[in-house]
Amino acid sequence: MRAYVPIALAFALIFAGCGNRDDEPPAPVPPMKRDVPLVPAPPLPKVAPDANPAPGPAPGQANDHSNPAFKGGGLPEPKK
DSSP: OTTHHHHHHHHHHHHHHHTOOOOOOOOOOOOOOSSSOOOOOOOOOOOOTTSSOOOOOOTTSTTOOOOHHHHTTOOOOOOO
């Protein structure tokens, strides 16, 4: 019987809080100014593609995909 008391209390709190609503009116939105002309953004500067290249891995390092053995799938596993 004592196990039902906390459950009944929880349900009573849930049902008591379900009917409450905030009756505050929403904040008024200021009207948009139509006097200000819209100015388009300036175009982005053109950057040469090779202006600042990122350094790649040295040959033989991790992530080096220029090795023909890597491109070919590597060496097959030796048979045991």
